[in-house]
Amino acid sequence: MPLFGAIEAGGTKFLCALGENPAEPRDILRIATSKTNPLDTMREVIRYFEDRETVAAIGIASFGPLRLREGRIGATPKDAWKEYPIQQAVEWGLGLPTVLETDVNAAAVGEAVAGAGLGIDDFAYVTVGTGIGVGIVTNGRLVHGTGHPEMGHIPVERHPKDEFAGCCPYHGACLEGLASGEAMNARWSVRAEDLPQFHEGWTIEAFYLSQLCRSLAYGTAPKKVLLGGSVATSPGLPAAVADETTRRMNGYGVVPEIEAPKLAYPALTGALELARRRHGK
Numbered sequence: 001m002p003l004f005g006a007i008e009a010g011g012t013k014f015l016c017a018l019g020e021n022p023a024e025p026r027d028i029l030r031i032a033t034s035k036t037n038p039l040d041t042m043r044e045v046i047r048y049f050e051d052r053e054t055v056a057a058i059g060i061a062s063f064g065p066l067r068l069r070e071g072r073i074g075a076t077p078k079d080a081w082k083e084y085p086i087q088q089a090v091e092w093g094l095g096l097p098t099v100l101e102t103d104v105n106a107a108a109v110g111e112a113v114a115g116a117g118l119g120i121d122d123f124a125y126v127t128v129g130t131g132i133g134v135g136i137v138t139n140g141r142l143v144h145g146t147g148h149p150e151m152g153h154i155p156v157e158r159h160p161k162d163e164f165a166g167c168c169p170y171h172g173a174c175l176e177g178l179a180s181g182e183a184m185n186a187r188w189s190v191r192a193e194d195l196p197q198f199h200e201g202w203t204i205e206a207f208y209l210s211q212l213c214r215s216l217a218y219g220t221a222p223k224k225v226l227l228g229g230s231v232a233t234s235p236g237l238p239a240a241v242a243d244e245t246t247r248r249m250n251g252y253g254v255v256p257e258i259e260a261p262k263l264a265y266p267a268l269t270g271a272l273e274l275a276r277r278r279h280g281k
């Protein structure tokens with residue numbers, strides 16, 4: 001069986017991995033993301049693959065926004081990475097076929113082939129971490145449109161007790177501006193992961209995330225919405241979001257099942273799977 005490579009490019013760290021079977025990424029190496037010079041990070045990524053067995057293709061799952069057709073990172077607030085041609089850097093650096101996808105879309109592919117989306121043609125993968133990303137699978141395929149969807153930035157109704165202005169640099173009080181890990185941190189002066197389980201912050205979080213789930217339900221009618229990312233690991237959050245989504249939909253339309261994803265490294269599994277498909281072309 002051919003060997004494939006995966007890169008998960010994040011704002012604080014890059015992960016590199018190998019795998020014959022996408023469900024089992026192995027030899028995972030963590031590389032710190034340079035804030036000032038992408039070349040410093042990419043040099044280590046290239047070295048990782050040069051030091052190992054040759055792979056048939058590499059899947060790259062990157063933070064966005066991405067200009068997928070050009071293989072570039074788009075207008076990110078991470079200044080040094082703005083317009084960075086990440087796909088060419090890997091393809092030319094190693095002389096291997098590559099495929100580029102957003103981290104959240106790759107995670108959706110990972111869950112589809114080996115996790116909570118297995119055997120399901122219609123579901124969404126939501127990651128709530130520093131930002132909010134949404135990957136949508138309909139009829140077994142990722143939704144791309146002209147680029148990739150950005151449902152983390154939908155407008156939301158404000159919680160009556162929430163006076164936080166919102167922290168999205170583009171929209172202020174959009175979903176990401178009010179419900180991302182960064183927003184929770186700024187509102188409560190504590191990391192979301194350290195907020196006690198019964199803190200009212202979680203009620204407010206469920207209030208916002210349920211609006212995304214309702215929009216997903218009415219937009220693409222997914223069977224499941226998988227809630228992933230560091231913020232969503234809070235116990236009780238998926239159930240609270242499910243209850244609030246049911247209340248909001250008020251008996252109209254089918255409420256998706258809201259649950260946690262299954263994989264430890266969904267984006268790496270997705271990147272390996274995308275590399276496998278790229279190789280098969």
Ligand SMILES: [Zn+2]
Nearest residue numbers: 153168171174
């Ligand atoms: Zn926004």
